[in-house]
Amino acid sequence: MAIQEQRLIFKYLDEPSYSNDIDCYIKHGGYEQLKKAVGMKPEALCAEVLESGVRGRGGAGFPAGMKWKFLDRKSGKPIYLVCNADESEPGTFKDRQIIHKDPHQLIEGMICSAFAIQAEQAFIYIRGEFFKGYRILEKAIEEARAKNFLGDNILGSGYSCDIVVHRGAGAYICGEETGLIESLEGFRANPRIKPPYFPAALGLYQCPTIVNNVETLCNVKHVIEVGGKEFAKIGTPGNTGTRIWCVSGHVQKPGYYEFPCSALTLGELINDVCGGLKPGRKLKAVIPGGSSSKILRADERFTGKLKNGEEFDWGIEDIPMDFDSLMAVGSMSGSGGVIVMDDTTDMVEALANLNYFYAHESCGQCTPCREGVPWMRKVTARMCAGEAREEDADLLKSIADQIAGRTICAFGEAAAWPVQSFIAKFKDEFVEKAKEQAARRKDGQKAAKETTLI
Numbered sequence: 001m002a003i004q005e006q007r008l009i010f011k012y013l014d015e016p017s018y019s020n021d022i023d024c025y026i027k028h029g030g031y032e033q034l035k036k037a038v039g040m041k042p043e044a045l046c047a048e049v050l051e052s053g054v055r056g057r058g059g060a061g062f063p064a065g066m067k068w069k070f071l072d073r074k075s076g077k078p079i080y081l082v083c084n085a086d087e088s089e090p091g092t093f094k095d096r097q098i099i100h101k102d103p104h105q106l107i108e109g110m111i112c113s114a115f116a117i118q119a120e121q122a123f124i125y126i127r128g129e130f131f132k133g134y135r136i137l138e139k140a141i142e143e144a145r146a147k148n149f150l151g152d153n154i155l156g157s158g159y160s161c162d163i164v165v166h167r168g169a170g171a172y173i174c175g176e177e178t179g180l181i182e183s184l185e186g187f188r189a190n191p192r193i194k195p196p197y198f199p200a201a202l203g204l205y206q207c208p209t210i211v212n213n214v215e216t217l218c219n220v221k222h223v224i225e226v227g228g229k230e231f232a233k234i235g236t237p238g239n240t241g242t243r244i245w246c247v248s249g250h251v252q253k254p255g256y257y258e259f260p261c262s263a264l265t266l267g268e269l270i271n272d273v274c275g276g277l278k279p280g281r282k283l284k285a286v287i288p289g290g291s292s293s294k295i296l297r298a299d300e301r302f303t304g305k306l307k308n309g310e311e312f313d314w315g316i317e318d319i320p321m322d323f324d325s326l327m328a329v330g331s332m333s334g335s336g337g338v339i340v341m342d343d344t345t346d347m348v349e350a351l352a353n354l355n356y357f358y359a360h361e362s363c364g365q366c367t368p369c370r371e372g373v374p375w376m377r378k379v380t381a382r383m384c385a386g387e388a389r390e391e392d393a394d395l396l397k398s399i400a401d402q403i404a405g406r407t408i409c410a411f412g413e414a415a416a417w418p419v420q421s422f423i424a425k426f427k428d429e430f431v432e433k434a435k436e437q438a439a440r441r442k443d444g445q446k447a448a449k450e451t452t453l454i
């Protein structure tokens with residue numbers, strides 16, 4: 001029997017009678033938490049989010065309440081809230097579902113969050129290709145403004161806030177918060193150096209700024225509804241609330257699924273929730289948190305200690321789906337994009353596909369990234385074109401090692417980690433492909449020589 005979802009963010013998302021207009025949202029209890037929030041003190045609201053333990057759902061998994069705590073509130077400058085709706089990570093497709101089907105949940109979460117940090121201007125930075133989502137958000141904002149949930153003197157509270165939707169140009173680098181801020185200011189999306197440009201102190205327009213992901217901001221509404229202490233009971237300590245997993249690849253039922261953190265293992269997600277692999281196929285590997293997270297091999301064993309000191313000895317299907325467990329086995333939950341690969345997958349071609357993407361998306365600001373990532377793309381492209389060499393696996397790892405940790409932002413790691421992990425876990429396939437291609441080239445040259453002699 002399949003494991004049942006426990007939806008919080010996606011509670012009404014797929015109900016046939018549920019629509020994305022404000023009347024439907026209000027009918028289902030929408031904006032009740034905003035009414036509650038504006039009746040609280042902002043510092044009390046921030047304390048609830050901190051107590052909830054909710055972590056960022058965009059990739060890094062940093063506690064949202066702690067992030068808010070770092071705000072420079074004494075600068076005298078305006079405070080801004082920015083929603084990162086760029087969602088550029090391959091394998092990830094949850095935030096756009098919220099925007100398309102339940103935009104008011106995001107807007108309510110944003111207004112509550114803006115009130116908590118006392119921001120009077122908020123922005124939604126949406127990926128340029130999501131034009132339909134952009135139009136839906138614009139309509140929802142107008143609906144919210146018409147009912148005084150947004151704009152001047154919200155619900156007679158004396159607090160005013162507005163939201164502007166800003167369309168990006170479809171650059172992956174804008175998923176990085178300082179690159180997003182640069183783009184929002186009208187510049188090329190080159191990430192800033194941290195320090196000193198931590199957004200909580202020097203963000204948008206050099207003012208204190210909080211950048212949170214779509215799913216993260218939606219969670220704020222639910223924290224207010226039940227309180228931080230009760231919310232923290234969902235999931236496990238350090239991994240609270242629900243998590244939306246976007247499953248793609250070689251499973252029978254790909255899609256998006258929401259479960260409490262730690263409520264199921266990777267094996268249960270693949271086999272029970274997603275119906276398992278296609279008939280006759282065997283699991284080969286899984287990328288558990290979007291394309292930038294390190295790949296996990298199906299036949300390896302994972303041992304070690306969790307943050308709480310608990311020892312573990314897991315096969316790939318035993319890994320609990322939460323932030324800390326996936327980090328403990330050498331990968332990350334990232335953006336929640338689970339990419340499943342069966343035994344028909346050519347790992348060289350899979351890596352070549354990822355390298356092509358990252359080479360295309362590098363902003364070019366840092367030399368290791370600007371030069372190294374296209375170099376990795378060229379090597380894997382050559383391997384797929386029949387010109388592989390036995391030393392290519394070591395060459396790829398060497399390039400990746402010289403990128404990771406040597407760039408301004410985390411894009412370097414995002415591009416290097418797949419290469420490092422693919423080579424570490426599947427080097428034998430890279431070497432074998434090179435040997436096979438070398439043999440074919442030799443046979444071809446021999447045949448060509450014999451033909452010439454004839």
